[in-house]
Amino acid sequence: MQVNSDLNASGQNVPTPASGSFSDEALWSSFKTGNELALSILYKKYVQRLYDYGMHSFRNHDMVVDCLQELFLRLWNKRDTLAQVQAVKPYLFKAFRRILLHQMAAQRKFSVASDFSTPFEFLPSAESTLIEDELKSEQIRKLKQCVQSLTKGQREVIYLKFFSELTYPEISEITEMQVDSVYNLVSRTIDLLRKKLQITKPLVSLR
Numbered sequence: 001m002q003v004n005s006d007l008n009a010s011g012q013n014v015p016t017p018a019s020g021s022f023s024d025e026a027l028w029s030s031f032k033t034g035n036e037l038a039l040s041i042l043y044k045k046y047v048q049r050l051y052d053y054g055m056h057s058f059r060n061h062d063m064v065v066d067c068l069q070e071l072f073l074r075l076w077n078k079r080d081t082l083a084q085v086q087a088v089k090p091y092l093f094k095a096f097r098r099i100l101l102h103q104m105a106a107q108r109k110f111s112v113a114s115d116f117s118t119p120f121e122f123l124p125s126a127e128s129t130l131i132e133d134e135l136k137s138e139q140i141r142k143l144k145q146c147v148q149s150l151t152k153g154q155r156e157v158i159y160l161k162f163f164s165e166l167t168y169p170e171i172s173e174i175t176e177m178q179v180d181s182v183y184n185l186v187s188r189t190i191d192l193l194r195k196k197l198q199i200t201k202p203l204v205s206l207r
Contacts (some may be wrong), residue, residue, distance in 0.1 A: 024088035032079050039079075040149060042088065043072055043151075049164055050096050055158055063107075067099045090170035093160070097174055146196040154189040161186050 022030075022041075030038035047068060054064035071092070075082065085091045147155065153175075160171045168186075172179040 001121065025084075025086050028085050031075075032082060032084070034079065035074075038074060040071065042092075046089065046092055047105060050092060052161065053093065053164060054096065058104070063103055064100075067103055070099055073095050077197050081087055087170065087173075090166060090173050093164070093166070093170075093175040106112065142197055143193075145192050149196070150192070154185065154192075157182060157186050158189055 022038075024042065024045075027038045027042050050068060050071075051064060054067060055061070058064055074095075081147065147158075150158070154174065157171055160166045160174065161168075166174070168179050168182050171177075171182045175182065177185075
């Protein structure tokens with residue numbers, strides 16, 4: 001199966017990617033019955049977000065792409081045994097994260113030349129470009145410097161919350177942390193950034 005195919009091999013009635021009339025849950029149910037187009041729509045909807053997430057943590061294009069292919073091929077091959085998922089977005093992030101971590105562990109084991117303990121890093125994105133259009137270059141420089149000083153866990157939850165727009169329960173499911181722990185970590189990280197940037201008002205809403 002090619003996960004980016006638009007072929008409706010099963011002949012079932014599913015929406016085109018442009019229609020947006022079916023929920024993720026409905027698409028998941030359809031894909032589980034063998035509908036390739038349903039999985040293709042989910043792929044097109046989330047592949048860029050998953051890629052960005054993988055690149056933020058791994059910074060290896062080929063490996064991230066390989067992990068993405070493995071994720072969707074696994075889903076297709078195991079569709080008959082997969083449970084019905086109501087929250088598809090966090091499910092995909094969590095499954096992708098596990099594959100990435102497995103690959104990172106494998107690389108650490110078999111490659112002594114590479115360092116895969118690099119902290120969670122922010123790469124240029126559409127969001128950061130918009131921010132740079134609004135803020136002065138010196139502010140951006142300070143913000144990037146502050147972000148680089150965060151721990152891996154702090155960077156990860158900030159990315160998931162404010163770049164991927166996931167909820168606290170969803171982040172909890174992905175990172176396998178308690179919801180209260182996720183909220184507290186995000187809150188402390190925002191406070192830390194605010195102090196480092198010497199900003200007196202809140203940077204963002206934590207809701």
